[in-house]
Amino acid sequence: MAHIKIANLRKEFGVGDDKVVALQNVNLDIEGHVFVSIVGPSGCGKSTLLNILSGIETPSSGTVDITQDRHDANPGYVFQAARLLPWRSVMDNLLFVQPDPDAPEARERCQRYLDMVHLGDKGDKFPGELSGGMQQRVGIARAFAVEPDVLFMDEPFSHLDAITARSLRRELHDMWQATGKTILFVTHDVGEAVELSSRILVFAKGGRLEDDITVDMPFPRDAADENVAVAKAHVLKKFEDLDLVAT
Amino acid sequence: MTAVTEQVPKQQPPVKKDDDTGLVAFIKKPIVARLLFPTLFIALWLFVDGLEISKVFPAPDRVAQFMWDELRLETLARTNLYETLGLSLVRLFSGFAVSMVVGTAIGLGMGLSKSVDAFFHDWVMAILAMPALVWALFLGLVFGFGHTGPVLATILAGIPFVIINVREGVRNTPRDLFDMASAFGVPQNRMTRHLLIPSLMPFMFAAARYGFSVGWKGLVLAEVFASDRGMGWMIKFWYDAHRSFAVVGYAFFFVVFAFFLEKFVFDKIYERTFRWRPSAGAIELVEEEVEEHFIDALDPEGASTLPKQIRED
Numbered sequence: 001m002a003h004i005k006i007a008n009l010r011k012e013f014g015v016g017d018d019k020v021v022a023l024q025n026v027n028l029d030i031e032g033h034v035f036v037s038i039v040g041p042s043g044c045g046k047s048t049l050l051n052i053l054s055g056i057e058t059p060s061s062g063t064v065d066i067t068q069d070r071h072d073a074n075p076g077y078v079f080q081a082a083r084l085l086p087w088r089s090v091m092d093n094l095l096f097v098q099p100d101p102d103a104p105e106a107r108e109r110c111q112r113y114l115d116m117v118h119l120g121d122k123g124d125k126f127p128g129e130l131s132g133g134m135q136q137r138v139g140i141a142r143a144f145a146v147e148p149d150v151l152f153m154d155e156p157f158s159h160l161d162a163i164t165a166r167s168l169r170r171e172l173h174d175m176w177q178a179t180g181k182t183i184l185f186v187t188h189d190v191g192e193a194v195e196l197s198s199r200i201l202v203f204a205k206g207g208r209l210e211d212d213i214t215v216d217m218p219f220p221r222d223a224a225d226e227n228v229a230v231a232k233a234h235v236l237k238k239f240e241d242l243d244l245v246a247t
Numbered sequence: 248m249t250a251v252t253e254q255v256p257k258q259q260p261p262v263k264k265d266d267d268t269g270l271v272a273f274i275k276k277p278i279v280a281r282l283l284f285p286t287l288f289i290a291l292w293l294f295v296d297g298l299e300i301s302k303v304f305p306a307p308d309r310v311a312q313f314m315w316d317e318l319r320l321e322t323l324a325r326t327n328l329y330e331t332l333g334l335s336l337v338r339l340f341s342g343f344a345v346s347m348v349v350g351t352a353i354g355l356g357m358g359l360s361k362s363v364d365a366f367f368h369d370w371v372m373a374i375l376a377m378p379a380l381v382w383a384l385f386l387g388l389v390f391g392f393g394h395t396g397p398v399l400a401t402i403l404a405g406i407p408f409v410i411i412n413v414r415e416g417v418r419n420t421p422r423d424l425f426d427m428a429s430a431f432g433v434p435q436n437r438m439t440r441h442l443l444i445p446s447l448m449p450f451m452f453a454a455a456r457y458g459f460s461v462g463w464k465g466l467v468l469a470e471v472f473a474s475d476r477g478m479g480w481m482i483k484f485w486y487d488a489h490r491s492f493a494v495v496g497y498a499f500f501f502v503v504f505a506f507f508l509e510k511f512v513f514d515k516i517y518e519r520t521f522r523w524r525p526s527a528g529a530i531e532l533v534e535e536e537v538e539e540h541f542i543d544a545l546d547p548e549g550a551s552t553l554p555k556q557i558r559e560d
Contacts, residue, residue, distance in 0.1 A: 051426075054430040055429065055430065055432075056426050056429060056430050075430070075431075076431070077427065077430040077431065079423070079427060081423070083423055083424055083426075083427040085424060085441065085442065085445070086523055086524075087445040087448075087521075087523045088441065088445075088523070092441075096428070096433065096437070096441055097427075097428070097431035097432075097433055099432075101437075126522075126523040127523075128523060128524060146431060152430075
């Protein structure tokens with residue numbers, strides 16, 4: 001079971017007068033089959049937190065431990081843009097991040113996850129031949145195909161139209177339920193966070209973790225459901241109470 | 248929703264106004280437009296020839312006859328067209344290969360290191376600013392008539408373009424893709440093979456195209472002044488013999504060679520290397536499939552029950 005432990009995390013960019021504090025005094029403990037959304041206004045350090053957890057950035061101070069059954073956990077990442085190699089086919093994009101791309105089981109695994117995102121017949125296409133929504137699906141399949149212990153997702157649906165995003169949210173939820181992964185999901189859409197998450201972390205400007213909300217409602221949740229609307233209003237009220245609403 | 252949709256007057260699809268009829272439509276066809284330029288060029292040439300402004304002005308039929316004779320090895324020069332072209336091509340490819348290898352190494356260094364960039368920057372600019380004629384004269388004086396001068400002229404003409412293109416390629420490597428690869432723990436050698444090198448390919452290709460064409464011009468100039476063989480020397484031979492039709496004929500051999508090189512070498516390599524760049528038609532096709540898929544996903548009971556007008560919209 002994956003376990004993420006963050007203690008006294010701080011991240012600064014720049015030096016001297018140009019110094020910007022992206023994250024400060026972040027302490028977190030996330031364990032097991034949970035879907036955790038990270039919400040907050042622009043520039044509150046949401047993406048920086050994911051970048052530190054995935055190893056793209058290093059913290060200025062503090063510690064981050066991500067383990068799976070006491071060993072280093074294997075991470076997967078879905079980015080805001082799909083970030084596919086445009087010169088490689090869809091299948092080769094999935095194989096590119098596999099630990100052993102030449103192994104026959106790697107190709108089978110990639111095909112299985114392409115099937116899960118309904119792109120099983122698009123393996124030989126180049127990314128440029130697919131729509132934005134399909135490219136993001138490939139990005140999701142690529143992250144799941146490394147069979148990660150922890151999956152980081154950074155506003156993966158923010159560039160997509162409402163219909164495509166809705167469809168992908170459903171697929172993501174089904175895959176999360178089917179695979180039992182720990183997912184950390186950055187979003188600026190509170191409705192999306194309420195629909196998908198078992199837990200919502202609210203960050204404020206300056207990179208402070210302001211609130212940790214447990215969303216105790218059965219899945220699957222529908223955005224049109226009254227309970228989801230009430231929960232969304234509750235989280236938005238927290239935003240107002242914490243003065244996080246952009247003015 | 249259906250009722251609202253039904254009240255909306257059905258929009259007529261925009262009718263493409265077809266102004267182009269008859270002769271205009273015929274001229275606008277790409278193949279016709281492409282053939283129009285050489286046709287007009289020959290017409291203009293014949294017209295100027297008819298004015299008889301100079302006794303040595305070459306008539307088109309005289310140039311064509313000369314080219315045909317050269318192709319059939321009937322020449323007054325001491326080397327024939329094939330020997331001349333073959334020698335120049337050997338020099339050109341030798342110089343081009345050196346430009347690509349050395350230029351790529353320097354360009355990579357300049358793109359990756361600020362101090363390497365600072366060291367080479369002014370030298371590259373100086374070589375770039377130097378007229379090829381100066382290289383041709385200088386190399387002729389230093390190395391005399393032989394292979395060294397023309398090959399060096401090819402290198403010096405082409406290498407700045409290779410360096411600059413490769414440096415820009417390194418500076419424009421997609422940072423977000425490298426971050427993606429490191430987030431997934433992709434090993435360095437796989438990143439180099441599948442990410443760094445392919446991302447440099449458009450710049451390498453531009454470097455090769457520029458390096459080749461500029462190197463070719465540098466070579467011909469050097470052969471005029473610093474060689475006793477080759478295409479450049481041959482043009483000078485005919486110039487000295489006061490045969491303007493032969494000078495123009497050899498210029499056309501250049502054009503034909505450059506055309507074939509572009510069409511059957513560079514274009515083929517380009518198509519093969521960049522086949523991942525999508526055609527507009529391919530994208531349209533997949534988008535249509537996506538729309539169908541989403542409509543079905545949103546209405547699992549049966550997409551066919553949706554009003555036809557909504558589906559089309």
